[in-house]
Amino acid sequence: MNADELQQLDQNLNWHPCAQMKDYETFKPLIIKSAYGSYIELANGKKIIDAISSWWCKSLGHNHxxxxxxxxxxxxxxxxxxxxxxxxxxxxxxxxxxxxxxxxxxxxxxxxxxxxxxxxxxxxxxxxxxxxxxxxxxxxxxxxxxxxxxxxxxxxxxxxxxxxxxxxxxxxxxxxxxxxxxxxxxxxxxxxxxxxxxxxxxxxxxxxxxxxxxxxxxxxxxxxxxxxxxxxxxxxxxxxxxxxxxxxxxxxxxxxxxxxxxxxxxxxxxxxxxxxxxxxxxxxxxxxxxxxxxxxxxxxxxxxxxxxxxxxxxxxxxxxxxxxxxxxxxxxxxxxxDNFCVRARELQTILYAHMKEIADKTHLLHNVRAIGAIVAADFVWGHNEKYNRLLAQQAARIGILIRPIGSTLYWLPPLNISLQTLTDLKGLTLQALLQVTP
Amino acid sequence: MNADELQQLDQNLNWHPCAQMKDYETFKPLIIKSAYGSYIELANGKKIIDAISSWWCKSLGHNHxxxxxxxxxxxxxxxxxxxxxxxxxxxxxxxxxxxxxxxxxxxxxxxxxxxxxxxxxxxxxxxxxxxxxxxxxxxxxxxxxxxxxxxxxxxxxxxxxxxxxxxxxxxxxxxxxxxxxxxxxxxxxxxxxxxxxxxxxxxxxxxxxxxxxxxxxxxxxxxxxxxxxxxxxxxxxxxxxxxxxxxxxxxxxxxxxxxxxxxxxxxxxxxxxxxxxxxxxxxxxxxxxxxxxxxxxxxxxxxxxxxxxxxxxxxxxxxxxxxxxxxxxxxxxxxxxDNFCVRARELQTILYAHMKEIADKTHLLHNVRAIGAIVAADFVWGHNEKYNRLLAQQAARIGILIRPIGSTLYWLPPLNISLQTLTDLKGLTLQALLQVTP
Missing domain, CATH: 3.40.640.10 (Type I PLP-dependent aspartate aminotransferase-like (Major domain))
Structure with missing residues (x-):
């Protein structure tokens, strides 16, 4: 099955969770080929950082x-x-x-x-x-x-x-x-x-x-x-x-x-x-x-x-x-x-610094907060659902999986994510934010 | 961990589903070592026929x-x-x-x-x-x-x-x-x-x-x-x-x-x-x-x-x-x-005949009924919960996993169970029924 066929069949047959399925018309679902560590690899070869641990569950990443x-x-x-x-x-x-x-x-x-x-x-x-x-x-x-x-x-x-x-x-x-x-x-x-x-x-x-x-x-x-x-x-x-x-x-x-x-x-x-x-x-x-x-x-x-x-x-x-x-x-x-509780507290500092840097550079985010391996910040314009979806789509295109909730942007990555991947995550999030405007 | 330790720890720490845990005092939980096809093998080497497909789910048996x-x-x-x-x-x-x-x-x-x-x-x-x-x-x-x-x-x-x-x-x-x-x-x-x-x-x-x-x-x-x-x-x-x-x-x-x-x-x-x-x-x-x-x-x-x-x-x-x-x-x-729908209809005849034979021999069961790979019969004395538990325990001891519901004894085996295993199931069920009286 090629990608078009797969996406078409998916659209015809599958009802995805927590979704308005009409959105899938304009932004086709990502086709997953494989996943390892903090990365999801798509059928087109693109690698995406799973910045939300696939709905907060992949604490040790994929395919450990x-x-x-x-x-x-x-x-x-x-x-x-x-x-x-x-x-x-x-x-x-x-x-x-x-x-x-x-x-x-x-x-x-x-x-x-x-x-x-x-x-x-x-x-x-x-x-x-x-x-x-x-x-x-x-x-x-x-x-x-x-x-x-x-x-x-x-x-x-x-x-x-x-x-x-x-x-x-x-x-x-x-x-x-x-x-x-x-x-x-x-x-x-x-x-x-x-x-x-x-x-x-x-x-x-x-x-x-x-x-x-x-x-x-x-x-x-x-x-x-x-x-x-x-x-x-x-x-x-x-x-x-x-x-x-x-x-x-x-x-x-x-x-x-x-x-x-x-x-x-x-x-x-x-x-x-x-x-x-x-x-x-x-x-x-x-x-x-x-x-x-x-x-x-x-x-x-x-x-x-x-x-x-x-x-x-x-x-x-x-x-x-x-x-x-x-x-x-x-x-x-x-x-x-491997002391992942300690690691989560270290991540708290790193994640906070990264998100704060984005907030300071863009002036699009405020209320940066972190606890353990969770960091969040709020959009200065509050809740704009359409923007949230466009941002998530643009982020996926350039290589990160994020899903803003209400007025909030957050990362909740695997606990074993590398420093380099976090730096990449920061850069790509910044890029996506600047590419989409509400 | 030896069997006694394992059972003791289980009793101390685990709360099992749909159970009065006090029953576990007198009848210790079976320790599962492995499972394949229609059989569960216990730590003591005993093989048990899974006559209810582990709560009706193992349609193709264990470890296919x-x-x-x-x-x-x-x-x-x-x-x-x-x-x-x-x-x-x-x-x-x-x-x-x-x-x-x-x-x-x-x-x-x-x-x-x-x-x-x-x-x-x-x-x-x-x-x-x-x-x-x-x-x-x-x-x-x-x-x-x-x-x-x-x-x-x-x-x-x-x-x-x-x-x-x-x-x-x-x-x-x-x-x-x-x-x-x-x-x-x-x-x-x-x-x-x-x-x-x-x-x-x-x-x-x-x-x-x-x-x-x-x-x-x-x-x-x-x-x-x-x-x-x-x-x-x-x-x-x-x-x-x-x-x-x-x-x-x-x-x-x-x-x-x-x-x-x-x-x-x-x-x-x-x-x-x-x-x-x-x-x-x-x-x-x-x-x-x-x-x-x-x-x-x-x-x-x-x-x-x-x-x-x-x-x-x-x-x-x-x-x-x-x-x-x-x-x-x-x-x-x-x-x-492998046409398991057809097989289930064949099993209907076999399971019915087996259960009917037990009912006829023991006069302890009536209302034998079957559809597909499900057969059931009712105890002539109606619902006796204590008997049900004793029967399930005796059955486990001699080699079958059954769990009567209310006034009903039933089998719901894997669809790929063999004829020989069904014959054994019949014999062991008959034996258990004759060994326990309400």
């Missing part, structure tokens, strides 16, 4: 040889056996690593993707209220501008109107509160959000007895446009929740496993959540795999004789999938062994 | 060499690149095969697992009502005893109280109608459900103007206990829906890709649904991958200039995952080339 090796080794044993009443070496070793990430989260439940992990955490939290005779606690609290996925439960606790509106009849309604956003980590608010917190607490008080859980993207909200908020705010929120016997669900799907310079972003606030959802970077983005970490205290509520009807009867065909588990185990091993 | 080859070939190119504004050979070839399964379902949307496919179909259907200025159509209709998954949307349209009760506050409420169940495919009701239909139609009439979609597991309801219902009922239901501009969502997650002896179970009723959800057998159960097939008519409703705000903005990190796509493409190729 050690991940490939781990996967092949697992396939030689088996690829997938149902995880009901079975176990295996890989999944137990993975559980050991995952439960070592925190002090108290020592139980692992396995799912398929980020959304399903969020749904499981929501369900587990709510289920405990039946088990503890606290049926008055049925409410969820979430952060304004938060995003947790696209299935009905995950979408209900998300606050992006554009994504929710047509499905309102199917969604439940949480309470949304506003985080204390910071310009960057040097902001005084980062360590002291007292004033904002006092306002928030007054709102929260009325829900103290009726809430089961508060769900947050800790420290940084991805789909909202890489908005960073005060670590002190998160710490106070978690402390308030603990005092009122309300669970914290930490959606670390984007932030987890080194991305922010910590294994879990919650560490910035010294918060240990009751549920932590991980996916994306967990397998370095090879295939769908997710986990929910929780505590023995939660687990024990469900633990009893079968007849007592307390079991968490959530079935998932691919729970504990051995291929995903082998990739997650290898990813965690590499992230730890 | 051609699937492995296809996966390796894909990995040599790339494993995963985001599917927003990209395409590739594998996904286009897969789309060609998937859209060839029916006359009008010529668009493919990709997701991660069965639940997320169902959620996408529900969302797409509801979204069309905004797009067509039919906001009065917000209701879903589903079948009593139906099962569609565990995320909030999928769970809402499921009718298994045990799975829903603790989460009632988060769920929306569809209308449930009863299918016309048949004892087997020879039942007159299979081809003529007129009387039952007339009753159903009277109930449905009041919802004709307020409903967006009817979701069904076509022909056979899996989690309900492999309950088969009239093809004529499904045909009449679909025809009524079409007349009233209501969508049919066919959840073919268990039934699709040859399992019932047709590529789609809907074919038994000559029904072409508006949405078809496929997963499980689609990749022969290697890893999470699912699709929603829909029509150009649906697709066109969303197709317009971006500014018109009509896009289906459902994003899924792993949409179009190249590893899953390579496995699905290879599975479809093998299923078609």
């Amino acid at each position: 040889p050690l991940l490939k090796e781990a996967l092949f080794k697992q396939i030689e044993k088996f690829e997938h056996v149902l995880f009901a009443h079975t176990t295996h070496d890989t999944i137990v070793q993975l559980a050991q690593k995952l439960t070592a990430l925190s002090l108290n989260l020592n139980k692992v439940f396995y799912a398929g993707d980020g959304s399903s992990a969020v749904e499981i955490a929501l369900k587990m939290s709510l289920h405990t209220r039946t088990l503890k005779s606290q049926k008055h606690r049925q409410r969820f609290i979430a952060l304004k501008n938060g995003y947790h996925g696209e299935t009905m439960g995950a979408l209900s606790v998300s606050d992006l109107a554009l994504y929710k509106q047509p499905y309102a009849e199917m969604l439940f309604t949480p309470i949304f509160i506003e985080a204390a956003y910071v310009d960057n980590l040097d902001s005084p608010l980062w360590n002291d959000a007292n004033a904002h917190w006092l306002k928030t607490e007054r709102i929260l008080e009325q829900y103290a007895d009726s809430t089961t859980a508060i769900i947050v993207e800790p420290i940084i909200q991805g789909a909202a446009g890489m908005r960073i908020y005060s670590a002190d705010f998160l710490a106070r929120l978690a402390s308030w929740a603990k005092y009122h016997d309300i669970h914290i669900i930490a959606d670390e799907i984007m932030t987890g496993i080194g991305r922010t310079g910590k294994m879990l972003a919650c560490e910035y606030a010294n918060v240990e959540a009751d549920f932590v959802c991980l996916s994306k970077g967990l397998t370095s983005g090879w295939l769908p795999f997710s986990v929910v970490l929780t505590s023995d205290a939660i687990y024990q509520l469900f633990y009893d004789d079968y007849d007592r009807g307390k079991a968490f009867l959530h079935s998932h065909t691919y729970s504990g999938n051995a291929l995903g588990a082998s990739l997650a185990l290898a990813t965690l091993t590499i992230i730890e062994k | 060499p051609l699937l492995k080859e296809a996966l390796f070939k894909q990995i040599e190119k790339f494993e995963h690149v985001l599917f927003a504004h990209t395409t590739h050979d594998t996904i286009v070839q897969l789309a060609q095969k998937l859209t060839a399964l029916s006359l009008n379902l010529n668009k493919v949307f990709y997701a991660g697992d069965g639940s997320s496919a169902v959620e996408i179909a529900l969302k797409m259907s509801l979204h069309t009502r905004t797009l067509k200025s039919q906001k009065h159509r917000q209701r879903f209709i589903a079948l009593k005893n139906g099962y569609h998954g565990e995320t909030m949307g999928a769970l809402s349209v499921s009718d298994l109280a045990l799975y829903k009760q603790p989460y009632a506050e988060m769920l929306f409420t569809p209308i449930f109608i009863e299918a016309a169940y048949v004892d087997n495919l020879d039942s007159p009701l299979w081809n003529d459900a007129n009387a039952h239909w007339l009753k159903t139609e009277r109930i449905l009439e009041q919802y004709a103007d307020s409903t967006t979609a009817i979701i069904v597991e076509p022909i056979i309801q899996g989690a309900a206990g492999m309950r088969i219902y009239s093809a004529d009922f499904l045909a009449r239901l679909a025809s009524w829906a079409k007349y009233h501009d209501i969508h049919i969502i066919a959840d073919e997650i268990m039934t699709g890709i040859g399992r019932t002896g047709k590529m789609l179970a809907c074919e038994y009723a000559n029904v072409e649904a508006d949405f078809v959800c496929l997963s499980k057998g689609l990749t022969s159960g290697w890893l999470p991958f699912s699709v929603v097939l829909t029509s150009d008519a649906i697709y066109q409703l969303f197709y317009d200039d971006y500014d018109r705000g009509k896009a289906f903005l459902h994003s899924h990190t792993y949409s179009g995952n190249a590893l899953g796509a390579s496995l699905a493409l290879a599975t479809l190729t093998i299923i078609e080339k």
Whole structure:
């Protein structure tokens, strides 16, 4: 099949995610030939820097040889056996690593993707209220501008109107509160959000007895446009929740496993959540795999004789999938062994300097902010969706994969991206910005 | 790690799906060493027949060499690149095969697992009502005893109280109608459900103007206990829906890709649904991958200039995952080339005869029924959950993996299971049944 035929068939048959398909008429989809490290190679020979780690998941880049090796080794044993009443070496070793990430989260439940992990955490939290005779606690609290996925439960606790509106009849309604956003980590608010917190607490008080859980993207909200908020705010929120016997669900799907310079972003606030959802970077983005970490205290509520009807009867065909588990185990091993948390904090400085240089040179960007291997800046003209799409297209033409969100331009590259590639990324981003005007 | 250590660590750290974990105290999880064809090999050397295809997904058994080859070939190119504004050979070839399964379902949307496919179909259907200025159509209709998954949307349209009760506050409420169940495919009701239909139609009439979609597991309801219902009922239901501009969502997650002896179970009723959800057998159960097939008519409703705000903005990190796509493409190729639909119909006769023989010999089972490579029978004592678990444990000890559902014992083996293995399965099932008494 030549390129034209392939693109035509794609246009005829495939419905792509998160897209107005009419856009594909004027800007044809990129044809992927191969991918390695931080690069995607197109059928026409062009190499493109994957500056967003393919939707934030390729933490160790594409086609990492050690991940490939781990996967092949697992396939030689088996690829997938149902995880009901079975176990295996890989999944137990993975559980050991995952439960070592925190002090108290020592139980692992396995799912398929980020959304399903969020749904499981929501369900587990709510289920405990039946088990503890606290049926008055049925409410969820979430952060304004938060995003947790696209299935009905995950979408209900998300606050992006554009994504929710047509499905309102199917969604439940949480309470949304506003985080204390910071310009960057040097902001005084980062360590002291007292004033904002006092306002928030007054709102929260009325829900103290009726809430089961508060769900947050800790420290940084991805789909909202890489908005960073005060670590002190998160710490106070978690402390308030603990005092009122309300669970914290930490959606670390984007932030987890080194991305922010910590294994879990919650560490910035010294918060240990009751549920932590991980996916994306967990397998370095090879295939769908997710986990929910929780505590023995939660687990024990469900633990009893079968007849007592307390079991968490959530079935998932691919729970504990051995291929995903082998990739997650290898990813965690590499992230730890090669100190990728430290590397992410080094990248924070480099990424910030590069983005700041572009902002200073072009005067098109402001509010440059970075945490770990994430850097973002806002367009001075705010949100212009048409511009965003044109910029992404021009960027792809000259060699970088970026996808601005709302008013925000960001990079979220593989943690093992080279300094040279980062320099190239800076130059090409600058070039694209100057070539497209809103 | 020796077996005891592994099982202890598993008990300490892993929370298994759909389980009361206390059961693991008395019956330790099976330690998987390898798996091939219809067999799972345990660490202790014991070989076990996977009589339920690891929760209905391993349609071509474990570690199929051609699937492995296809996966390796894909990995040599790339494993995963985001599917927003990209395409590739594998996904286009897969789309060609998937859209060839029916006359009008010529668009493919990709997701991660069965639940997320169902959620996408529900969302797409509801979204069309905004797009067509039919906001009065917000209701879903589903079948009593139906099962569609565990995320909030999928769970809402499921009718298994045990799975829903603790989460009632988060769920929306569809209308449930009863299918016309048949004892087997020879039942007159299979081809003529007129009387039952007339009753159903009277109930449905009041919802004709307020409903967006009817979701069904076509022909056979899996989690309900492999309950088969009239093809004529499904045909009449679909025809009524079409007349009233209501969508049919066919959840073919268990039934699709040859399992019932047709590529789609809907074919038994000559029904072409508006949405078809496929997963499980689609990749022969290697890893999470699912699709929603829909029509150009649906697709066109969303197709317009971006500014018109009509896009289906459902994003899924792993949409179009190249590893899953390579496995699905290879599975479809093998299923078609080796005529596994025909084979499934042959298996129907063999499986039925085997199960009937056990029923006749033991007098412990009745209502033997089969369709394609699925056979089921009911325990004469009805539902005894404790017995079910004891039987599954004893079966595992002597060499078969089965998991009775409610009052039902069933086999749903790989489509390429050998005659000898089926004979062994019969013998071992008989033996297990005689060894455990309720």
